[in-house]
Amino acid sequence: MRIFKDLWWFFVQEKKAYGIGILMLLCVALLELVPPKVIGIVVDLIITNELTTRNLFLWSIVLISAGIFMYGLRYVWRVMIFGASVKLAKQLRDDMFSHFTKMPPSFYQKKRTGDLMAHATNDIQAVRETAGAGVLTLVDSLAVGGFVIITMASTISWKLTVIALLPMPIMAILTNYYGTLLHSRFHFAQEAFSHLNDKTQESINGIKVMKTFGQESKDVESFSKQSENVVEKNMSVAKVDSLFDPTISIIVGISFFLSIAFGSRFVMNDEMTLGELISFTTYLGLLIWPMLAFGWLFNIVERGRASYDRIQTLLREKSDIKMGEDLVDNQPIGSLEYQVEEFYYPDSETKALSQIYFTLNKGQTLGIVGKTGAGKTTLLKILMREYSLTNGCIIFANKSIEQYTLRSLRESIGYVPQDHYLFSMSVRDNIAFGVPNSTDEEVYSASKLAHIYEDIQDFTRGFHTMVGEKGVSLSGGQKQRISIARAILMQPELLVLDDSLSAVDAKTEEAILTSLKNNRKDQTTIITAHRMSAVQHADLIIVLDKGKIAERGTHEELMKLKGMYYDMYLLQQLESKVEEGDRHE
Template sequence: MSVFKDLWWFFWQERKAYGAGILMLAIVAFLELIPPKIIGNVIDQIEQGALTTDLLLKYIMILVGVGIVVYIIRYIWRIFIFGSSVKLARQLRNELYTHFTNMSPSFYARKRTGDLMAHATNDLQAIQATAGAGVLTFVDSIMTGGFVLIAMGSMISWKLTLISLIPMPFMALLTSYYGKLLHKHFHTAQASFSSLNNKVQESMNGIKVMKTLGQQREDTEKFVSHSNVVVEKNLRVAKIDALFDPTISLIVGVSFFLSIAFGAREVVNGAMTVGELVSFTTYLGLLIWPMLAFGWLFNIVERGRASYDRVSSLLNEEAVITDKHSKFNETVRGDIKYEVSRFAYEESSDKSILNDIHFQLNQGKTLGIVGKTGAGKTTLLKLLMREHEIEEGSISINDHNIKEYTLNSLRRTFGYVPQDHFLFSSTVADNIAFGHPNASYEEIIEASKIAQVHDDIIGFPQKYETVVGEKGVTLSGGQKQRISIARALLIKPEILILDDSLSAVDGKTEASILSMLKRVRSHKTTIITAHRLSAVRHADLILVLDEGKISERGTHDSLMSQQGCWYRETFLRQQMESLVEDGGF
């Protein structure tokens, strides 16, 4: 029952609703004592010949009245208790989602999307059941069972009551044992469901690759294998769950046998009337529900405890990147200064990604970063946006360490276009206006024109109202890149970062985009990483990265004047390749 202790914060928060619900349950439990007593009285009066029509009508009216009141009260307690459990699921779901949005990239490097989705759905359903049906069965089984036992012992026979309770300790021991097994196997079953969820999510995201490589059958076989594991794990849970009802029914049957056997002897001896024995066995019948509910309670509680443990472990994880040392919550602008001695990712701290990165980019200038794949270009940008923390060195903007700015103010500064373009399953206009939801259509169109995607958009069936599909599946790579650029431009960022974001457009379109950027962002900072060096030739400063170090730096002209340097040789080779592609040779 430790999960109830863990959820006490919520029960206290909703104490009025739960208090009212428990009061209603107590009233119902008390009212349910009336019908068995009336049935016993009627039987005794029939046997004595004392039952009259008026008395029978009176009893019937009492039973009808009790039935109506119980019906109404049961409706009310369901609203209070089940309604509160829905609020718990909503509150935890909101906390989880907020927690997910605040977590650092390293968190998502360790967690699978399918697992996180399972926590926010299946686990929360189990917790909701604990706070709803779990509370109901716990309170109702205790109150109904307690009231019935009191009625049996005080109004009929305390000796017969004790005899009927002889098998109960065995039920307590067995259900406790089943509960421990259930907790263990349900935790495993939930983990297998998370794995299946993750498999489906990955398969749907990679459906085009799967079909291209003809792997539909193999992927289906893997899905069936995952699904079979889920069924196997849940069958283990079901087998344990199935033990509760037969065990309780057997023990209740033994109690009935003892009650009737010893009760009949009491009737023969004249110590008890037939009506009292009927009332007693009817009360004993009322004990079946609390006993079954108690077994069901173990099922619900153990499922809820396993799920609450999983959700709590997520919520207890702390973000690596925080505002702990922040002092400024203002618009960030000014010169950018890198003084990074060394940087390595947490999961591979012994392998340096960046070393001896020292340079300054003045406000309003353009920085070009080039180098081979894996040289550290994207990592250099992620450090600037504080997606990772620097342990050895610092990055400053306007002579302030970026840690001194709040995350909100720092990230408002950037318009970031990543290598992997993500578009939402919404309209083109909504995707462009994602960072500026209140933007006018004129502003959206202006950003699209700068990104050289306006002409493509007006060719779509619904123009700017065209739904692009999940992750922009209906668009070409170049269109997704340019829509992402338009989205970044719409917020008019102080620092625009294009992380290899022109790779899918042709040279002419690239030149047009860069020309427009130079015109509209003449006083703002722009950072461009690229494999195609023509994208950075206009930059005020170009850095060449090689294995995490700056191997060359300068302007396009100064680098081209250096014989044998990587930049010059690569640029000339790419120009030659471009001429060949255009039919120049």
């Protein structure tokens, strides 16, 4: 029952709801004692020929009144206890979602989306059941069982009560053993469900690739195997769970046998009346529910305990982003300076960056080029504080970026990543995502700067066109430009384009860069690119090679060096001429 101790904080928080609910349960348990007693009294009145119409009417009124009261009280405890458990589910979901938003990319590299979704759905549902049906079952079974036993012992026969309860210790030992098995097996069942959930999510997201390579049948086969594993793990849970009812039924059957056998003898010896024996066996029938409930309770509790442990393990994971003291909540405005000695990704022994030193004054544009894997995106990730620096610092507006709150730092940066993500909403809402209160004119202006306005006007419903999940209905170039418009609308102090022009043609690229240059004269811009044309207008260009700055300078200065930049530029010029020749042919 450790789960109830773990959830004690919530029971204290909702003490009013649980207090009223439990009080109502106790009242119902007491009222349930009335019918068996009335039945015994009426039977004795029949045997002694003392039953009259008036007596029968009065006892009938008692039974009906008890039933009506129980109906009302049961309604109240359901609202209170089950209502509180729904609040727990909401609170856990909110805590978990908030936790997800605070975790760095390294967290999502270790965790798979399907597994996180399983925590937020299946596991929370199991905990909710514990706080609702679990509390109900525990209180109701103890209350009904306790009141019934006390009533049997005090009002009928304590001797027969002891005899009837003799098999109970056996049931306690067996159900405890079943509970231990259930806990470990349910943990594995939840893990199997997480893997299946992840497989489903991954397959749906990759359905286009799967169809392109004709791997549908293999993926179905893989899914089927994982589904069979889920069935197997849940069957192992069900096999243990199925032991509870037969065990309890056998114990109850033994108790009934002992009660009738010894009770008949007591009636023959005039130690109790026939009506009392009938009342006793009726009370014993009421004990069936508490006994069965204990089996159900073990199931609920062990499921809830395993799921709560999984949730808490997830929530205990800490972000590896280092934060300074006395954090500043103002957005930084000013120059940017990199003083990076070295940077390693978590759990990696290979240097991703080393000896990165440069200064970018307010209003300047920085171009970053290099081969794939040179460290361009890594340079931006540490600026966005997706990872903490291993050794060194980045100064933004005369303060280390670790001195700013994550919110203020990131609000000052308009970041357009390589992988453009659009939400399942209208084009307008996607552009206004960072500034929800934007006017239509502001949205239109940002889209014009990103040179996507005319494309949007050609859509079926213009800016109100739904783009579909992840922008599935748009081309790569359209998604890129909508993402750029979204960043421009924020009017950030620092605009970062991480290879964000790769899917547009050279003419559109030039138009976008010219618009940015004319409209962001006093604001800073960083552009990473594979095409030299995207950065040749920059005030400073750095060439990265294996995580280090191999060359730096303006376009003209780097061309004079005739180094890596020069070679890459000439190669791209040659490729462009070849492509033009192919088009003319």
